[in-house]
Amino acid sequence: MTLPSVDGLSNLIGAAVEANPLLGYGAIALVMLLENLIPPIPSGVVMPYGGYLVYQGRLDLLPTVLTADLACDNGVVHVIDRVILPG
Secondary structure (H helix, E strand, O other): OOOOOHHHHHHHHHHHHHHOHHHHHHHHHHHHHHHHHOOOOOHHHHHHHHHHHHHHOOOOHHHHHHHHHHHHHHHHHHHHHHHHOOO
């Protein structure tokens, strides 16, 4: 399995924002969710890029933070439910 590169993640989010800002939020949510399921994806790369997009005015601050937080929390719950406490 080939893991996505940091540049690839930034390109994915950037392309989604260019197409439609709502897709940008979805791309951030997807990457943050995958961070918990596939550990080598670093959220320390995703969130600064999201902040940069907010700084540029291409995304809004509150939806960006809420999207990342909800996706990350849902990923943690999924990992605990399915991996740590299967049953």
